[in-house]
Amino acid sequence: MRVEQISVLLRNEPGVLKKILESISDGNINIIGLTINETAALGELRLVVSDTKKTREILKKMDLSHNVVKIIVVDIEDKPGKLLEIARLLSENNINIDYIYTLASGKKTALIAIKTWDMTATEDILLKNKIKIVTLEDLDK
Numbered sequence: 001m002r003v004e005q006i007s008v009l010l011r012n013e014p015g016v017l018k019k020i021l022e023s024i025s026d027g028n029i030n031i032i033g034l035t036i037n038e039t040a041a042l043g044e045l046r047l048v049v050s051d052t053k054k055t056r057e058i059l060k061k062m063d064l065s066h067n068v069v070k071i072i073v074v075d076i077e078d079k080p081g082k083l084l085e086i087a088r089l090l091s092e093n094n095i096n097i098d099y100i101y102t103l104a105s106g107k108k109t110a111l112i113a114i115k116t117w118d119m120t121a122t123e124d125i126l127l128k129n130k131i132k133i134v135t136l137e138d139l140d141k
Helices: 016-026 052-061 082-092 119-128
Strands: 003-011 031-038 042-049 066-077 097-103 109-116 132-134
Touching (some): 003 016, 016 052, 031 097, 031 109, 066 119, 109 119
Antiparallel strands (some): 031 042, 066 109, 097 109
């Protein structure tokens, strides 16, 4: 039930992201979710895409260091307090959230990407509490 996310280390300078996005676009790959964390010298781009394999081939050709991490994507109501419910559930079960970000949706729900210390326990807790976990196939509709 986990979704593959590509993490890319990139130089923190003008034009680097543009080149990556152009290459992905030229490959006819849909970007479903994206976030960037930065430091003074490097940034970490995290992507959820419609075709992980093809995107990795593009990144290899560009000589960009990257890896694939499995994340959990949940589909929750887009209203105040819903994300708090997830944070509360994980906190009460002593699970730390490494990072969290939203994905494109366009619906009346919000798609949230979650990476924790204990992914198996996180999935169990979310499912037990009737929080919908989605797959890449669900995302690319």
